Amino acid sequence: MPKVTHPHSAYATEAATRLGQLIREGRIERHMTVATLAERAGVSRGLVQRIEAGDPGCAIGSVFEAAVIVGVQLFDAGPATMSREVETHRQKLALLPKAIRSHRTEPNDDF
Amino acid sequence: MPKVTHPHSAYATEAATRLGQLIREGRIERHMTVATLAERAGVSRGLVQRIEAGDPGCAIGSVFEAAVIVGVQLFDAGPATMSREVETHRQKLALLPKAIRSHRTEPNDDF
């Protein structure tokens, strides 16, 4: 009996695809070869190909690294402001509850 | 001699951290437990913890899946528009060159 694996939602899958597109687009704009991008990112050429294809199994660190190199902006924060952004939210998170108390009700979905 | 692995750039690392923050924030806002999010995303509780901690080794599909569930928007496209976005850019990419000719010059970085 084959093991059942949980499929990803369409949105998650498409988001990975979209990021792959952005990376490929950025790479081509910069006249960069797949092999060159791979070397710069410190990964193999095959992995860059899977990243650009939107393979959901790729490590997020490798994908983001490739994105940075070809100039893809992540979460509305450029390389200059990302640090500050993280620090700001570290404080915001400190104010939130550390543990969630089960109300035995359905999780709140309306935001 | 230990094998040398390529470290990620600060920006890539911080982007993973930032996404983890967004996910944790979204989860807490919805009064969702780590275990509940894990179950909904089809991954283990331990993996959700690593995702929220910003571990760069996590599969991008699992991270995005968790993000979707707690309502984190990815690449300026909500669940309703992501499909169209991908399709639009598929055509745009088709117009770009399929292979990059090495000019024997430095890759173009100014964008």
Next chain:
DNA sequence: AGAGAATGATCCATAAATCGATCACATGAT
């Protein structure tokens, strides 16, 4: 049209991620 290079796919070996269970501790409600 021809040559050289980039791309994409595949295979195997190895490194790494993920799971499931378990434990100690922190947290929030009563």
Next chain:
DNA sequence: ATCATGTGATCGATTTATGGATCATTCTCT
């Protein structure tokens, strides 16, 4: 203060991703 439970960490076993090599094809430039 007490108690139930969420959280975070760790361990071994297993699945999976990744690297490196190779091959066929497609593309770009001359």
